Amino acid sequence: MRLKDSYTLPAAADMHVHLRNAPGPIAALVTPTIRKAGIDTVFVMPNLAPRPVVSVAEALAYQRSLQALDPDVTYLMSLYLHESITPDEIRKAKAAGIAGVKAYPRGATTNSQWGVVSFEPFDEVLRAMEEEGIVLNLHGEVPSSAADGVTVMNAEARFLPVLRGLVDKYPRLKIVLEHCTTADAVEAVRSLGENVVGTITAHHLSLLVDDWSANVHHYCKPSAKTPEDRRALLNAVVTSNGKFFLGTDSAPHDITAKKGKGNTAAGVFTQPYALGYVLTALEEALERGDIPESSLSSADSRDEAVLRGFLSEYGRRFYGLPPATRQIRLMRGTATVAESLKGEEGVEVVPFRAGEQTWGVEWL
Amino acid sequence: MRLKDSYTLPAAADMHVHLRNAPGPIAALVTPTIRKAGIDTVFVMPNLAPRPVVSVAEALAYQRSLQALDPDVTYLMSLYLHESITPDEIRKAKAAGIAGVKAYPRGATTNSQWGVVSFEPFDEVLRAMEEEGIVLNLHGEVPSSAADGVTVMNAEARFLPVLRGLVDKYPRLKIVLEHCTTADAVEAVRSLGENVVGTITAHHLSLLVDDWSANVHHYCKPSAKTPEDRRALLNAVVTSNGKFFLGTDSAPHDITAKKGKGNTAAGVFTQPYALGYVLTALEEALERGDIPESSLSSADSRDEAVLRGFLSEYGRRFYGLPPATRQIRLMRGTATVAESLKGEEGVEVVPFRAGEQTWGVEWL
Numbered sequence: 001m002r003l004k005d006s007y008t009l010p011a012a013a014d015m016h017v018h019l020r021n022a023p024g025p026i027a028a029l030v031t032p033t034i035r036k037a038g039i040d041t042v043f044v045m046p047n048l049a050p051r052p053v054v055s056v057a058e059a060l061a062y063q064r065s066l067q068a069l070d071p072d073v074t075y076l077m078s079l080y081l082h083e084s085i086t087p088d089e090i091r092k093a094k095a096a097g098i099a100g101v102k103a104y105p106r107g108a109t110t111n112s113q114w115g116v117v118s119f120e121p122f123d124e125v126l127r128a129m130e131e132e133g134i135v136l137n138l139h140g141e142v143p144s145s146a147a148d149g150v151t152v153m154n155a156e157a158r159f160l161p162v163l164r165g166l167v168d169k170y171p172r173l174k175i176v177l178e179h180c181t182t183a184d185a186v187e188a189v190r191s192l193g194e195n196v197v198g199t200i201t202a203h204h205l206s207l208l209v210d211d212w213s214a215n216v217h218h219y220c221k222p223s224a225k226t227p228e229d230r231r232a233l234l235n236a237v238v239t240s241n242g243k244f245f246l247g248t249d250s251a252p253h254d255i256t257a258k259k260g261k262g263n264t265a266a267g268v269f270t271q272p273y274a275l276g277y278v279l280t281a282l283e284e285a286l287e288r289g290d291i292p293e294s295s296l297s298s299a300d301s302r303d304e305a306v307l308r309g310f311l312s313e314y315g316r317r318f319y320g321l322p323p324a325t326r327q328i329r330l331m332r333g334t335a336t337v338a339e340s341l342k343g344e345e346g347v348e349v350v351p352f353r354a355g356e357q358t359w360g361v362e363w364l
Numbered sequence: 365m366r367l368k369d370s371y372t373l374p375a376a377a378d379m380h381v382h383l384r385n386a387p388g389p390i391a392a393l394v395t396p397t398i399r400k401a402g403i404d405t406v407f408v409m410p411n412l413a414p415r416p417v418v419s420v421a422e423a424l425a426y427q428r429s430l431q432a433l434d435p436d437v438t439y440l441m442s443l444y445l446h447e448s449i450t451p452d453e454i455r456k457a458k459a460a461g462i463a464g465v466k467a468y469p470r471g472a473t474t475n476s477q478w479g480v481v482s483f484e485p486f487d488e489v490l491r492a493m494e495e496e497g498i499v500l501n502l503h504g505e506v507p508s509s510a511a512d513g514v515t516v517m518n519a520e521a522r523f524l525p526v527l528r529g530l531v532d533k534y535p536r537l538k539i540v541l542e543h544c545t546t547a548d549a550v551e552a553v554r555s556l557g558e559n560v561v562g563t564i565t566a567h568h569l570s571l572l573v574d575d576w577s578a579n580v581h582h583y584c585k586p587s588a589k590t591p592e593d594r595r596a597l598l599n600a601v602v603t604s605n606g607k608f609f610l611g612t613d614s615a616p617h618d619i620t621a622k623k624g625k626g627n628t629a630a631g632v633f634t635q636p637y638a639l640g641y642v643l644t645a646l647e648e649a650l651e652r653g654d655i656p657e658s659s660l661s662s663a664d665s666r667d668e669a670v671l672r673g674f675l676s677e678y679g680r681r682f683y684g685l686p687p688a689t690r691q692i693r694l695m696r697g698t699a700t701v702a703e704s705l706k707g708e709e710g711v712e713v714v715p716f717r718a719g720e721q722t723w724g725v726e727w728l
Contacts, residue, residue, distance in 0.1 A: 144574045146591040146652065151573045153517060153590070209515045210508045213587060214627040216580065223577060226517070227510040259623050263578040288510065 001286050001293045003279060003303060005332045008364065010324035012275055012311040013041040015076075016137075016178055016199050016247025018267070021048050022065035029343030030252045031069035033272035038328040038361035041074040041321065043137075043247065046102055047111040052080035056092045076319060078102050078137060082114055083121060087128035099319055100135035100176070101125075107143035108155065109221040110251070110266055115139075119166060126166075130173040135319065137176045138163065140185060141222050152223045153209070157184040167192055174318070179204065179249045181222040183232035189243055190236075197318055199247025200233050200310075203268040203352050205281030216258045217350050220251060221266040234285040237278075238295035238306050245314035248274045255340065255348040269351050273337050275311060275330055276358035327364040334360030365650050365657045367643060367667060369696045372728065374688035376639055376675040377405040379440075380501075380542055380563050380611025382631070385412050386429035393707030394616045395433040397636035402692040402725035405438040405680065407501075407611065410466055411475040416444035418478075420456045440683060442466050442501060446478055447485060451492035463683055464499035464540070465489075471507035472519065473585035474615070474630055479503075483530060490530075494537040499683065502527065504541045504549060505586050516587045517573070521548045531556055538682070543568065543613045545586040547596035553607055554600075561682055563611025564597050564674075567632040567716050569645035580622045581714050584615060585630040598649040601642075602659035602670050609678035612638045616713040619704065633715050637701050639675060639694055640722035691728040698724030 014034070019042075020026040034042055044066065046053035053059050059077040066075045076099035079085060085101070093101075104115035119126065129136055140163060141155035142148075150158055163177060177189055180198040189198040207224035218224070236244045251267025258264060270277055285291045296303040312324050335358050340350045378398070383406075384390040398406055408430065410417035417423050423441040430439045440463035443449060449465070457465075467486075468479030483490065493500055504527060505519035506512075514522055527541060541553055544562040553562040571588035582588070600608045615631025622628060634641055649655045660667040676688050699722050704714045 144572075146572060146594075149591050151590055152577050153573055208508075208510060209517055213516050213576070213583060214630065216628065219577060226515055227513050230510075259625075261623075264580065266578065 003283055003296065003332075004298050007304060007307060007330045009304070009308050009328055009330065010312040011040040011326045011328055012038050012246065013315040013321075013324070014039045014246055014248050014250070014274060015043040015176070015315040015319070016045065016201070016249045017042045017271065018045050018047070018249070018251045019066060020252060022062060022069060025344040025347045026252050026254070026349065027066070028069060029341055029347060029349060030250070030269075030271050031066055031073070033341070034073050035070060036361065037272050037274045038330065038363070039274065040072070040324060040326060041076065041316065043076040043099060043319070044078060046078045046080040047104060049111045052082065052111060052114055053078070054080050054082045054084050056089060056096050056098060059093070059098055060096060076100070080104070080114065081116055081122060081125070085125055087124045090125055090128040090132055090134055094132040094134055098134065100137045101129060102137040102139070104139045105142055105159070108139055108141040112139070119162070126170050126173060130170045133174060135174045135176055136166070137178055140177045140180070152221070153225060156182050156222050160184060160188045163188060167196060176247070176318070178247060179222060180233060180236070180244070181225055182229045186232045186236045186244075194242070197242070198236070198244045200237060200244050201247065201249045201268070202270045202274050202277035202281065204233055205230065205237065205278060206284065216264045217352065217354070218268060219264050219266055220249065220268045231290045234282065234291050237282070237310050238291050240306070240310055240314060242309065242314045242317065244310065245318065246274070246278065246311050247315070250274065252349040255350060258350065269349050272341070272351060273335065273353070273358050275361065276335065277352060278311065279330065279359050329362045329364055330359045331362065332359055333357045367647055367660060368662050371668060371671060371694045373668070373672050373692055373694065374676040375404040375690045375692055376402050376610065377679040377685075377688070378403045378610055378612050378614070378638060379407040379540070379679040379683070380409065380565070380613045381406045381635065382409050382411070382613070382615045383430060384616060386426060386433060389708040389711045390616050390618065390713065391430070392433060393705055393711060393713060394614070394633070394635050395430055395437070397705070398437050399434060399727075400725065401636050401638045402694065402727070403638065404436070404688060404690060405440065405685065407440040407463060407683070408442060410442045410444040411468060413475045416446065416475065416478055417442070418444050418446045418448050420453060420460050420462060423457070423462055424460060440464070444468070444478065445480055445486060445489070449489055451488045454489055454492035454496055454498055458496040458498055462498065464501045465493060466501040466503070468503045469505060469507055469523070472503055472505040476503070483526070490534050490537060494534045497538060499538045499540055500530070501540045501542055504544070516585070517589060520546050520586050524548060524552045527552060531560060540611070540682070542611060543586060544597060544600070544608070545589055546593045550596045550600045550608075558606070561606070562600070562608045564601060564608050565611065565613045565632070566634045566638050566641035566645065568597055569594065569601065569642060570648065580628045581716065581718070582632060583628050583630055584613065584632045595654045598646065598655050601646070601674050602655050604670070604674055604678060606673065606678045606681065608674065609682065610638070610642065610675050611679070614638065619712040619714060622714065633713050636705070636715060637699065637717070637722050639725065640699065641716060642675065643671075643694065643723050693726045693728055694723045695726065696723055697721045
């Protein structure tokens with residue numbers, strides 16, 4: 001069974017993107033690809049280096065720089081959970097339209113060196129977030145530790161008790177478990193109240209540990225895991241009912257950070273073709289039998305409802321945004337993924353599934 | 365607790381090496397590093413490309429080419445288990461001093477495309493090997509399969525029933541489970557008779573999945589796994605009693621196969637510094653508490669017994685070789701691992717732990 005050859009949908013929202021420092025050559029390269037992908041709203045991650053976004057003023061300045069690159073995208077801004085943030089800053093953030101505060105467990109991923117060791121010292125900030133309705137965005141991994149038996153393969157599962165602890169302590173806090181990669185994470189999110197949701201990336205709907213083992217462009221944090229985990233993610237997409245929505249974690253790195261002398265930077269770049277990757281992954285899942293055919297049936301427009309919800313509606317609703325006003329058309333096989341994107345200052349970023357045919361996007 | 369600063373030991377034997385095609389630039393580069401590492405005997409893998417070693421004539425020609433590169437090394441030769449091999453070829457192999465036949469499950473690793481799908485068709489060959497005392501060397505992984513839930517992380521554990529099946533069917537067959545990487549494999553080998561042993565590499569005594577996730581030079585098949593698995597391997601070394609011995613699986617790849625445009629070749633290059641890596645890994649294990657201090661106590665020369673057995677004696681005994689006649693001295697910190705080894709035709713191979721201090725080797 002295949003999907004239909006084209007879909008008309010509301011513009012998509014990508015609730016987890018990395019656009020890097022702006023102004024800057026990577027931001028200049030990737031920001032204009034957001035709308036090309038059929039997306040008009042993005043939640044922007046604050047883990048910039050050498051300094052993360054830790055104040056409202058910085059977030060708004062970053063937002064203005066991004067607007068200069070493409071004014072027709074809505075940029076939901078976030079702060080990096082850091083000891084310098086006060087409850088008062090949270091209230092200012094709310095007033096300024098900041099959408100969330102991202103918590104990085106220290107040492108778990110790219111630019112997490114200023115991150116959280118324990119949530120205890122953030123009690124007042126978290127209470128202010130709960131009151132103000134500012135979302136807590138969680139990178140849901142504990143740092144790897146040989147002594148504790150934690151590796152990239154179980155770091156997410158080991159984080160879930162931390163998630164449950166936060167929910168117990170701050171029961172009204174809106175929480176996104178970002179980039180779920182395991183059956184355990186899906187189950188945890190499902191078991192919690194409606195103020196707790198999960199984002200799912202495009203690439204984790206396709207990749208397994210084997211794929212990144214031999215391909216640096218497939219390596220990311222949290223890393224892709226087992227066939228059972230991928231199946232759980234795919235089923236979370238088609239049975240989401242608002243609990244899961246798209247957050248690509250598109251993470252552009254210059255080719256030298258992937259293929260250069262040093263260690264491999266974590267991140268898969270999916271921004272320009274994000275929706276096509278999702279549709280391809282769902283079709284591949286149908287072929288493998290990982291999701292039931294009925295879950296994407298076109299006879300009862302179940303396919304359109306799933307795509308509309310996961311790609312556009314559920315994320316906007318969770319962040320309190322109105323529905324999309326513009327529409328897009330996705331057309332099978334009318335685009336080819338570039339071998340790489342080249343920008344100013346010699347930067348070069350290799351996209352996921354480089355060279356493959358994918359779904360083209362038209363704005364209506 | 366640290367090891368002593370120097371050890372005098374019999375020359376080592378490395379019962380799993382990849383020397384690549386000879387003549388050839390990589391063979392010319394790495395073969396002379398065998399003795400520099402304190403090793404005088406190697407078991408040479410037959411997975412050459414574009415054609416594996418499938419006949420006695422080819423194995424002997426390969427052996428002569430290696431002898432031309434360094435005549436003072438004993439090269440134990442092997443055949444690649446392949447449908448073209450007959451029971452008669454096995455008897456010829458025995459007469460010619462061929463030491464083993466390596467079975468690669470098809471699709472499991474480098475140059476395994478001519479490998480075994482099922483052991484059924486090889487029944488007569490395996491019976492001939494059992495009779496002749498020719499060793500069966502197993503790459504102990506099943507190929508990854510999303511449908512069957514097999515990934516690089518559980519491919520070895522999933523192979524163990526195959527090992528047990530072979531032992532049941534050919535109870536006197538000498539079997540080496542090559543490059544054990546899991547607690548499950550260690551336990552399986554321990555549970556089987558004395559005709560079944562395991563080799564352990566130097567790098568698997570150090571590496572975890574996290575290490576290869578972000579470093580292509582640490583990626584190999586079978587891949588390094590969890591802290592629990594590493595602990596089991598380290599304990600297998602110090603409690604071997606002949607069941608486990610060194611087989612480095614040193615696998616040189618040109619830098620372009622690691623950092624070039626395509627996928628990452630699997631393999632860690634350890635040949636020139638193999639013994640130093642083992643000693644460093646054992647010391648690090650002592651520091652972490654992964655192995656008990658008593659297991660490498662110098663007061664009762666337990667340390668020397670462990671090193672002598674694992675590095676030199678147990679492998680030779682299993683393959684029916686006499687003890688080493690020459691001695692080596694290992695001295696802490698008197699060598700530095702090269703950043704890379706460069707050879708003819710522009711080849712460049714990056715060794716494990718490049719740039720680090722390691723144990724120097726002196727022939728006595």
